[in-house]
Amino acid sequence: MTSSVLKPAAELASTNTRRFPNESAEYRRARQALLVEEIELRRHIERVAELRRALPPGGEVTKAYAFGGEAGAASLADLFGSKSTLIIYSYMFGPQREKPCPMCTSFMGTWEEKLPDIAQRVSLVFVARSPIARLIEAKKARGWTRHRIYSDPSGDYTRDYVSRDDSDLPGYNVFTRQDSTIRHFWAGEMGAGTMDPGQDPRGAPDMDPLWTLLDTTREGRGADWYPKLSY
Incomplete structure (x- = not known):
């Protein structure tokens, strides 16, 4: 992906015609601003994936595991x-x-x-x-x-x-x-030493759909809940 040929995220966001019942003008303005950031996030994820794919050859495995x-x-x-x-x-x-x-x-x-x-x-x-x-x-x-x-x-x-x-x-x-x-x-090399304040150690993008799904909610991941083996 070549960023120089991409349209600005705000321009792409302006083509969005999605509207939902009874939403306020304030909500729509905030949602459009969020959409711009979501487009930028998608692009950044792709840039990171390209950098990952372009890594030089890693260490040869010589041990017989x-x-x-x-x-x-x-x-x-x-x-x-x-x-x-x-x-x-x-x-x-x-x-x-x-x-x-x-x-x-x-x-x-x-x-x-x-x-x-x-x-x-x-x-x-x-x-x-x-x-x-x-x-x-x-x-x-x-x-x-x-x-x-x-x-x-x-x-x-x-x-x-x-x-x-x-x-x-x-x-x-x-x-x-x-x-x-x-x-x-x-x-994955992100862990306790690379986490930001207030966050559990986690990588990016998060490969666990549980947390990705919760990130779309108002409550988010929360700070005091983790999966259990049974409920």
Whole structure:
């Protein structure tokens, strides 16, 4: 996208003819001003996505990581399947946890019905530090049938790509494979050190539709509510 050829956001917003019953002139003025910002936000999201896609080659993966899956042992290369791109979401369910993290579980539950679509383009797997039998039990408890889950029994992968000290933290990593070479492409690097005042650590754009949806409401995300494993 070349910004020099784009029409000003205000010009695009001026073409909006949407109106709703009984809205006030004050509301419409504010909504039109917000629409300008929404157009600019869309453009910024696309600029960031372009910068991400244009990253130079990441570090080559030279270590032989070993995972435990529902069908047995697997290498990092195995997780790609037939795809050239692999996404690994590391969720918080280490051996010290009695139950999986509610936030990770909520995020993962989002994808159950979308995984067939995602699988048309890339490989997406979920990895945690607990033994695979424990992960399978938790998966069944949620009623998930499409999630490809793996254990990182040694913690080698987790220490290299999620937490150096093997802390129970979430992680989102993307890998690419060209011929027989696997490289790290991108990871979410926003966290506690990059958050703004009054916000929980989160990335941008937010990949969890729960929070994106709540952002469209008057109440917003709130400051004292988080998903639970059951209600």
